[in-house]
Amino acid sequence: MTYIPYRDPNSIVMLAGPCAVESLEQTQEVAVMLKEQGLRWIRGGAFKPRTSRYSFQGLGEQGLAILQQVxxxxxxxxxxxxxxxxxxxxxxxxxxxxxxxxxxxxxxxxLKKVSAITGESHKPVLFKRGMAATIDEWLMAADYVTADGNPYVMLCERGLRTFETSTRYTLDISAVPVVHQRSLFPVCVDVSHPAGQASLVPDLARAAIAAGADALMIEVHPNPKQAKSDGPQQLTCQQFVDLLASLRHLAAAMGKTII
Amino acid sequence: MDGFRRSFLIAEERRDSKGIIEEHRAAIDDIDEQIVELLNQRARHAHVIQIHKPAEQMALFDPQREEEVCIHLEECNEGPLYNEQLRYIYAAILKVMKELRV
Known part of the structure; x- marks a missing residue:
């Protein structure tokens, strides 16, 4: 299988936004901030795969409508x-x-369903690594997503389940250069999930950029203390703005722009 | 059979088995020499392919090609190794070939 490479060596895509879309106002507040910062994307969960079935499951289609509107x-x-x-x-x-x-x-x-749908639309797919998957297993699974011709698949490292408990997951930063070496896929690093706590997010984000990540995923919430999911790891808007400024310096030193 | 003869026969059997083992170990050493030479030949081809892959927009890790390699192994496998056992061996060979630093 050959892939059409679309890695842009000069830019890093920022995929920021709330863990879950909780309301129109909450999503708007984050979106306005992202736009002011000159970013292009917003993320937000509408269907949340929660460990406990009793946890907030997301707003579903209503959440999608909010995200689309915003x-x-x-x-x-x-x-x-x-x-x-x-x-x-x-x-x-x-x-x-x-x-x-x-x-x-x-x-x-x-994977086959997403491959079939996006094979026509060519909408990008962010494909996260399983928390106990080897890189080769992840790359093989990615071929299911590209099978119907969508070349716009980006892999996303999000941390592994290990014996370590001081972080939520152990971020495998080496996955970035290994994927770049072994495949033509661009790689995103979700720094919020492995951190599990907002205070670790900035250093992990800098590490991801230094390792050559093509994109970053960071969770941002106007009021993390009130968040319905993953509150401890979400940055406030101000924390995100401060972090972004720091990341832009680092990216610039590597000849890259954060978009 | 007295004790002396019994222990003499056991010693003979042991010497026979020992001889057989030495003979087969010598054969294995010869085969290993060939395998090492062949693995290095294989590595040289893999390295050339790796150099030319970027120009063809081909990834270093190609699951489809690896499956073709394994199917080819199975086609020429006449045993006693099981196909699955050959795949175990080749999993290591393919891993090393991907990590070549020549």
């Missing part, structure tokens, strides 16, 4: 996670890019 208002492209094969086309119709989460890396029926 994206249109601010001129931001939208990305959200698709977790169910039967919902895939509906989710796809609302957003500019789909995310397949770590828990679904080996859900082959979902």
């Amino acid at each position: 994206g249109a208002e601010q001129g931001l492209k939208t990305i959200t996670e698709v977790i169910d094969t039967p919902h895939a086309e509906m989710v796809h119709s609302y957003v500019d890019a789909l995310q397949i989460g770590a828990r679904n890396m080996t859900s082959y029926s979902l």
Whole structure:
């Protein structure tokens, strides 16, 4: 299988936004900030794959509608996670890019469905690494997503389950150069999930850029303390703005621009 | 059979087995020499391919090609190794070939 490479060596795509879309106001507040910062994308979960079935499961289609509205208002492209094969086309119709989460890396029926849908639309797919998957297993699974001709698949490292408990997951930063060496896929690093706490996010984000990441995913919430999911790891808007300024310096030193 | 003869026969059997083992170990040493030479030949081809892949927009890790390699192994496998056992061996060979630094 050959892939059409679309890695832009001069830019780093920032995929920031709330863990979950909780309300129009919450999503708007983040979107306005992202737009002011000159960024192009907003992320937001509508269907949340939660460890406990009693946790907040997301607003569903209503959340997608909010994300779409806010994206249109601010001129931001939208990305959200698709977790169910039967919902895939509906989710796809609302957003500019789909995310397949770590828990679904080996859900082959979902991968085939996303491949079929995006094979026509060529909407980008962010394909997260399973929390116990080897890089080669991840690369093989990615071929299910590109099977129907969508070349716009970006891999996303999000941390591994290890014996370490001081972070939520252990971020495998070496996945970035290894994927670059072994494949033609661009690589995103989700720094929020492995951190598990906002205070670790800035250093992990800098590490990801230094390792050569093509994109970063960072969770931002207007009021993380009130967040319905993953509050401790989400940055406030101000924290994100400060971090972005620092990241822009680092990116510039590497001849890159954060978009 | 007295004790002396019994221990003499056991010693003979042992010497026979020992001889057989030495003979086969010598054969294995010869084969290993060939395998090492062949693996290095294989590595040289893999290295040339790796150099030319970027120009063809081909990835270093190509799961489809690796499957073709394994199917080819199975086609020429006449045993006693099982196909699955050959795949185990080749998993290591293919891993090393991807990580060549010549």
